Amino acid sequence: MSVTILVADDDRDIRDVIHIYLRNEGYQVLEAENGSQALTMVQQHKIDLIILDVMMPLLDGITACLKIREVSHVPIIMLSAKEEYLDKITGLSTGADDYVTKPFNSLELIARVKAQLRRQNFTVHPQAQSSSEIVIDELVISKDHHRTTVRGQVISLTPIEFSILELLATHQGQVFSIDKIYQSVWKEQNEFYSENTVMVHIRNIREKIEINAREPQYIKTVWGVGYKIDK
Incomplete structure (x- = not known):
């Protein structure tokens, strides 16, 4: 094709x-x-x-x-x-x-x-993902519909943002380094990528789903290590 x-x-x-x-x-x-x-x-x-x-x-x-x-x-x-x-x-x-x-x-x-x-x-390709929902407090991620809602409101996420959020939410409690997020979402190791790219996407997600992006309820920073969503 x-x-x-x-x-x-x-x-x-x-x-x-x-x-x-x-x-x-x-x-x-x-x-x-x-x-x-x-x-x-x-x-x-x-x-x-x-x-x-x-x-x-x-x-x-x-x-x-x-x-x-x-x-x-x-x-x-x-x-x-x-x-x-x-x-x-x-x-x-x-x-x-x-x-x-x-x-x-x-x-x-x-x-x-x-x-x-x-x-x-x-x-x-939906067959590459399981058809299920992830519910974390008021955050609901629908894998099969590729939709995210927070406090009952539908949140517009880009495909990259959705993939990052889904990755962290699927592995609640696990800390992902910036390198690991890039490899998991972009599906490769790329010597040309910038850490700032992943960090800005994380910031964008927080601004969309958090009440206060500076004190996030969902995506937590583990300083010097990476990011996680707690159970």
């Missing part, structure tokens, strides 16, 4: 380079030169993954990511020349699944793409 990837970047040379790398891996590639075009393509085509530049005319990547997340959970990799930590937080907080900085290593970009596609393939 063919995989279609949308590359949205206002730099034609960057699009051409990424297109070549992806095509050599056997992927179908669509291109957009701004966020507005990217949104239109998401509506018109079945897209399996998006590589989305942050700085684009008409509609920037951050805004485009927010709008895409209103209608789709397709994996999104943000691409930007900015390397500051706050820029990464902003990109991941809008619903992006990963972040790659320019100038990028071609092997790193392809590794990130493959990791997201593998994780997405695992997520969308």
